[in-house]
Amino acid sequence: MQEVRIGFIGCGGNANGHMRRLSDLEGVRIVGTCDVQEERAQNAAKSYNAQPYTNHNLMLERDDLDGIYLSLPVFAHGAPELDVIERRLPFLVEKPVAINMEIARQIEEAVAAAGIITCVGYQLRYLGSTQLARQVLGEKAVNMVVGKYWSGSGRGDPNAWLRQMSKSGGQLLEQATHTIDMMRYLVGEVEEVYALSANRVLKAIDCPDNNCATMKFADGAIGSLTTSWSYDPGDWSNANVLDILYEDQLIHWTVGGLDMREHGEVVAKTASGPGIDEVFVDAIRKGDASKILSPYSDAVKSLAISLAAIQSGETGAPVSVSSIG
Ligand SMILES: NC(=O)c1ccc[n+]([C@@H]2O[C@H](COP(=O)([O-])OP(=O)(O)OC[C@H]3O[C@@H](n4cnc5c(N)ncnc54)[C@H](O)[C@@H]3O)[C@@H](O)[C@H]2O)c1
Structure with a gap:
């Protein structure tokens, strides 16, 4: 089974739940944990034998990432997603996708142009x-x-x-x-x-x-x-x-x-x-988003x-x- 390597942007309460569930799945490895609060990045890194970061762009320079989780406060969406999309990495982002429509539409357009797999946390x-x-x-x-x-x-x-x-x-x-x-x-x-x-x-x-x-x-x-x-x-x-x-x-x-x-x-x-984490990882592994029930553009409608x-x-x-x- 092809190993899927994941990086996290945001290591708060919700991200920790995803990390625990991912660590129970076969063939998944958390390789990078990023949080602007250094202690959170470090704690997560220790738990999953990953590399901690406080700047997501440094984590995104890694060449071994297969997918990214973004679990951020609502106001913090925007630049992190656009940086992930620039590297054409599939991502799971927590709901709601943004604080306003301007940010959501910008990300939605970038996703469509890049043609990447996305999944929003409407589990x-x-x-x-x-x-x-x-x-x-x-x-x-x-x-x-x-x-x-x-x-x-x-x-x-x-x-x-x-x-x-x-x-x-x-x-x-x-x-x-x-x-x-x-x-x-x-x-x-x-x-x-x-x-x-x-x-x-x-x-x-x-x-x-x-x-x-x-x-x-x-x-x-x-x-x-x-x-x-x-x-x-x-x-x-x-x-x-x-x-x-x-x-x-x-x-x-x-x-x-x-x-x-x-x-x-x-x-x-x-x-x-199935759990949402299992579905997302499987989509990355197969390069097939058909089992994802809430892609980014759909979640914008709920916003x-x-x-x-x-x-x-x-x-x-x-x-x-x-x-x-
Ligand atoms: N799907 C669900 O059922 C569910 C449940 C709980 C929370 N959530 C969602 O998860 C998201 C996070 O919620 P939470 O409760 O974990 O919040 P939290 O405050 O515990 O965690 C957010 C983390 O993001 C970090 N952060 C902020 N800006 C950052 C940046 N630019 N780069 C890296 N890290 C950054 C913060 O330091 C914090 O540690 C929210 O969107 C929330 O709605 C979803």
Whole structure:
């Protein structure tokens, strides 16, 4: 089996999860770990017998890299991706892909020109329950979808990049992008968003801590998404939940599984699916991106919906997703 050698740009909490999962895969080696915080780069390098860097361009000078992971704060996207693309290296980048459309479109164009494999960290698409929901829905028209992402992630250090609007885009962009992406993946493209946003509890941060967005889908379906950042940090059971109404039926989708009605009975279903790291490494090895469910250009569409919802919440007016850029 051809060995796949990986470099990391960003060695924080999320990157460490990818590193652990990669180290369990056969034929994968982490060769470079880069973080602007030297200690993080060094700790990761020690754990995986890799070379630490504090400048990604120095790491990219290596001639043994087969692929790159970028797991960065939202505001830090842009130059790192463009440097990776210049070296024509396949990359997996974490969601959301950028803080604004200008950066995302620049990267999207560079990816298209270079023709490289990309994968965005929307790992919920690969879940067995998601694929089951896709099979059940098939070509059927969805009437309405109701999504929620209620978490306590807004609680904690108000100075962390996550809790600053200019650095993370707030919950609708940084976190509920997963739910928005699942709405797109299971229901279809969103044309228009009308959102109300409030800061009710977390007065130390400049992000809304509760959001309520209504969506119009391209095929006429309608939907809503509620998000809270001020909820109980100990309860994740209301994070990434969708109720999808089609015909006279209901699919209740969660990260843990799927409930649906069969012959009048509510049936709980689960199924296994491949992990996103396995899919990405396999795509590099085979030079075949067909199993990647969220390439860069697709993920840009999820970004646009978050940005439309944020703008609507700020202006109080409905926003068409195509006007976002
Ligand atoms: N897919 C998921 O379910 C999931 C889960 C958690 C986080 N994430 C995403 O992962 C990304 C990182 O989140 P995190 O929680 O690990 O954040 P983090 O702050 O723990 O890690 C980010 C790291 O990037 C480093 N960094 C910043 N600029 C850099 C640069 N130019 N070069 C190299 N390193 C740089 C920081 O020093 C930090 O160590 C975010 O986009 C987040 O949304 C995704």
